[in-house]
Amino acid sequence: MTSHEPVAPNMALAPASNDHSPDRSPDHYYPDRDPKNRAAIKAARHLSAVPAAPETDRGTVTLFNGARWREAVEASFDVTIRCFTPTSDPDGHAYYSLVSDIRGDRVVCTPFSDVCDPLLSAAGWREFAAHLRSFELPTTIRPFTNPAAVADDSFEVRRELLWHGIDLTGGAEAIWDGLKTKLRTSIRRADKSGISLRWSTEPADVEVFHRMHVNLRKSKYRLLAQPLSFFMNLKDGFGDDMALLIAEQHGSPLAAMIFFVSEDVCYYKFSASYPAKYRPNAAMIMEACRQGADRGVNLLDMGRSDIEQTGLVQFKQQFGSIERPLTTLHYSPANGADNHRGAAVSQTLGDMTQLLTDPTVPDEVTAEAGRLLYRYFS
Numbered sequence: 001m002t003s004h005e006p007v008a009p010n011m012a013l014a015p016a017s018n019d020h021s022p023d024r025s026p027d028h029y030y031p032d033r034d035p036k037n038r039a040a041i042k043a044a045r046h047l048s049a050v051p052a053a054p055e056t057d058r059g060t061v062t063l064f065n066g067a068r069w070r071e072a073v074e075a076s077f078d079v080t081i082r083c084f085t086p087t088s089d090p091d092g093h094a095y096y097s098l099v100s101d102i103r104g105d106r107v108v109c110t111p112f113s114d115v116c117d118p119l120l121s122a123a124g125w126r127e128f129a130a131h132l133r134s135f136e137l138p139t140t141i142r143p144f145t146n147p148a149a150v151a152d153d154s155f156e157v158r159r160e161l162l163w164h165g166i167d168l169t170g171g172a173e174a175i176w177d178g179l180k181t182k183l184r185t186s187i188r189r190a191d192k193s194g195i196s197l198r199w200s201t202e203p204a205d206v207e208v209f210h211r212m213h214v215n216l217r218k219s220k221y222r223l224l225a226q227p228l229s230f231f232m233n234l235k236d237g238f239g240d241d242m243a244l245l246i247a248e249q250h251g252s253p254l255a256a257m258i259f260f261v262s263e264d265v266c267y268y269k270f271s272a273s274y275p276a277k278y279r280p281n282a283a284m285i286m287e288a289c290r291q292g293a294d295r296g297v298n299l300l301d302m303g304r305s306d307i308e309q310t311g312l313v314q315f316k317q318q319f320g321s322i323e324r325p326l327t328t329l330h331y332s333p334a335n336g337a338d339n340h341r342g343a344a345v346s347q348t349l350g351d352m353t354q355l356l357t358d359p360t361v362p363d364e365v366t367a368e369a370g371r372l373l374y375r376y377f378s
Contacts, residue, residue, distance in 0.1 A: 058092060058124075059117030059146030062301070063262045063269075064110065068237035070095065073112045076230040077375040081110050084131055089124030096132065101376055103349075104342035107132055107139040111378035112226075114269075114304050115163075115326065117144040125149055132331065138342070139331040150327070159328035160307045164316040166300040168266075172290040178320045183282060190247070190283035195254065197280070197287050200244045206231050209244055209256040212272035214367045218357040219275075227371035231258075231270075245288060247273075247280040257284055264298045285319060349376055 063069055070081045085093050095116055096109040109132070110116040118128055118141075125148035132139050133154075140158070143149035166175065176184070190197070207228065214225040235242055238260055247255040255273035259266055268288065273279060285300075292300050302319075304326055305312045317323065355361075356369040 057147055058121055059119045059149070060144050061119065061263070062115060062117065062144060063260055063265070063267045064113035064116045065095065065119065066262055068241075069113065069234075069260075070110070072230065072233040072237050073110070075233045076227065077112060077378065079111050079375075079378065084128055086120065086124040086127035086131075088127050089121045092118075092120040092124040094118035094120055094124075094128045097378075098135070098137075099378055103345045103376055105137050106342070107135055107137050108378050109139070109141045112230075113142065115142045115144040117146045118149055120146065120148070122148040125152070129154065133333070136333040136335050138333065141329040141331075142326075143329065144326070145324075149329070152329070155329035155331050157327045158330040161304045161326040161328070162307055162313055163304050163324050163326050164302040164313075164321040166285075166289060166302065166319050166321050167298070168289060168293045168300055169298050172286075172293040175289050175293075175319065176286070180318065183318050187283045187286050189278060190280045193249065193278050193280075195247050195249050195278070195280050195283070197284060198246050198248065199291070200246060201240050201242070203232065203235055205244050205246060205256075206235055208246065208253050209258060209270070209272060210367075211363070212253065212256055212274055213270065214363050214370065215274065216272045218361075218363065218366045219359065222354060222357045224353055224356065224370035224374055224377075225367065226374050228367070229371070230374075234260075245284050247284055249276075255280055255284065257288070259288060261297065264296070265301050266292045266297045266299070267301045268303060281315070282318075289319070345376075349373065 073079065074081055079097050079099060081095050081097050083093050083095055094109065095118075096107055097111050099106050099108055099111065109118070118125055120128055125146065129149075129152060132141075139155075141149065141155060144163075168175070179187075210225070210228045210231055217223045217225045241261045243259050243261075245257045245259065246253055253274070254276055256271070257268060258270040259268055261267070266288065268285070271281070271284075273281070285302075289300055302316050302321060305316065307313070352369075352373065356366055356373075
């Protein structure tokens with residue numbers, strides 16, 4: 001396989017979390033909200049698993065706690081992310097947003113982030129949870145490993161997910177040796193198919209990725225894509241700590257992945273591709289593992305997947321990845337502020353999304369719809 005060194009000399013590895021878990025349109029059926037499934041989901045909250053990154057009883061710092069991610073979200077979606085520091089835990093902090101838009105008022109911890117652990121002690125979490133409930137608004141929390149948050153039964157489980165990560169401390173060869181023969185053969189096919197991989201930190205390639213991203217989300221998932229400005233704001237903030245891995249065949253882009261590096265973790269956050277007979281995704285993940293291991297990164301964070309996305313989950317598992325359950329928690333205030341207007345607007349947004357992602361709609365129109373409407377999907 002032809003592979004070129006990343007342009008970015010400071011990259012520990014190019015990370016990401018593929019928009020692999022597509023954002024759900026408001027009109028989608030959620031299996032995890034079905035009463036028949038809630039008992040199993042509640043039990044999953046208490047499963048033990050290997051931590052994604054250095055984990056403490058105060059939670060885990062990830063890409064999404066960092067200022068560069070938060071600032072890009074604020075600049076792109078016109079939200080303010082607030083920091084809460086409890087008096088009982090002055091060294092701790094947690095982030096949240098008060099969102100007020102056409103869907104109504106709500107609290108999100110935090111918008112447009114896979115997870116955002118409250119970095120708090122048990123006492124600090126109790127104070128933060130009370131602070132959130134004091135707004136008497138529908139509240140969504142996306143914890144990662146904080147044990148107090150994950151086990152808090154005052155919040156309802158609304159979504160069941162899985163997190164995966166690849167341990168890079170043993171080196172890329174150890175990962176390769178652990179792959180099944182069928183997967184190795186698939187990875188080798190990239191070279192035989194005339195596919196080359198190249199790393200880039202150029203803004204022009206962010207635009208190449210975004211065109212693929214819009215097309216994939218429209219054609220495969222019937223979803224709108226994040227606006228190009230979001231990716232450009234991320235590029236401005238992360239600089240060479242955001243890199244793209246692009247697969248090309250005969251000079252034309254075939255697939256692309258976006259990775260971020262934060263501390264000693266590489267995050268695989270977004271991926272996109274055009275329809276093709278051969279999909280080089282496995283070869284691209286293996287290349288990311290090689291680059292990460294060579295540059296001293298300890299973990300390739302593969303991000304979250306919906307539990308029912310069995311194909312995606314199996315794809316991540318075949319690299320010998322660590323797995324742990326994730327849940328999205330929700331608080332519904334007693335005053336009934338989980339209002340009917342918000343539900344009605346969400347239904348309308350879902351209907352509009354279906355119209356704007358119809359195969360007859362040009363990609364440029366779908367991209368513009370994402371620019372205008374994606375902010376309401378927090």
